[in-house]
Amino acid sequence: MKKLMIAASCALAMLTSGAHADERNLRIAFDVPYEPFEYKDENGDLTGFEVDLAAAMCEEMKADCEFVIQAWDGMIPGLLARKFDLIMSSMSITPERAERVLFSEPYYNTPGGWFGPDSFNADVTDMSAMKGKTVGVQRGTTMDTFVTEEMSGVVTIKRYTTADDMVLDLEGQRLDVVFVDYPVGEQTVLSKDGFKEVGEAVKLGEGVGVAMRKRDKDVAEEVNKALRKLKEDGTYDAIMKKYFAYDVKV
């Protein structure tokens, strides 16, 4: 009797998995809040540019997607530990990261922007004018790498985990200037009185890609195909217009 039941349940399992063979289950991770890419609206629902793009991509891939929230520090370890399958959380493509994860083609690129109080009037590219200033960056971002490589020893670099904490310290005058992903600075710093953009935005790196485990080459292929389709058929542009006044497409 027992054997029969096991056999029956095995058969059932095979049948059901066969029926869903075409439909992939994907868990996609976001780190919120990172406006306007991924954040929670007034109702607490997950929304943003990357969330909308992920939803459109899933539809294109005919995948059954689940959205997961994961703090930035645990992003890559969580992916490798199979807590989720894709990262679509503004992860810039860098050689160091590419050692550990597989990136799709880039799906957007935003510049890094310099933001500071109205009283700030130094030229951010002039090292003698910047000497002794305190610059805030988010730890591990391409902006962090840029400031670390170009300005170490000239400025004091303070690294933050979240943009919120960094902006709080800019407001509290602990920082002279922040170098942050442009849209984030626009949402968090420029929305406040007494702050402005203080230098030319700098395009850094290749852009942002979907990160996957290295062995998931087939998923990467499907993701690339879906992204290319969305960029061509106008879906991408429609989503982009909803969140940005400027072009982030690559």
Place this chain on the structure above:
Amino acid sequence: MPPDFIAAWLNRNEIFTAMTIMEYWDGMVTTVQLVFLCLIIGLAFAVPLAILRTVKNPFVSGPVWLYTYIFRGTPLLIQLYIIYYGVAQIPGIQETFWWEIFREPFYPALLAFTLNTCAYTTEIIRGAIISTPHGEIEAAKAYGMNWFMRMRRIVLPSAARRAVQAYSNEVIFMLHSSAIASVVTIVDLTGAARNIYSRFYAPFDAFIFVALCYMVLTFILVFVFRKIENRLLRHQRPVGS
């Protein structure tokens, strides 16, 4: 100069270069400074506060009770956030001389850690004081010692013996709690590990190494407290050992 084989090994691997080792070292110096200072200041204030806490008059012991209750009743992380970010939000603080102190993250963190460890230490010492055997105090009174002399000669020395083991725990907890200093931009041991981790995306290498650093520091603390206990509690040792 390090031996050749260490230099060769350092040259081969990507993460533990001379530069990152220096970052860890600077972090260790910051951690030791922070923990050492907060423990010394905390202990210095904890002794008089513990004595006040044992006084019968509620107007004297009440405020101390309230202080230890607040700081033992809330997480250290929250205390640090309130002191570091809260102070910067006070209007006009940037124009006062206090800002010189609170601008850098080191002093807000030191203040939070000191207040926290002082609260715990106060309770440890208070517990040791109130468990002084009554006979010792009566004997001291019979000798005509006044309150101050009784405290200095009888109560505090015997309380120190009873408190030292619990206090050594508090010291080790404080060392580990200091890891949260990295959330307010201090590059302590944990801060160095987080920076290196985010640069190389190698969590095991970065964090296991820093865990070993903490274990070395803990080992030193345990060793020091073993020496202190041996000295303070030598009367408890079996005869002849």
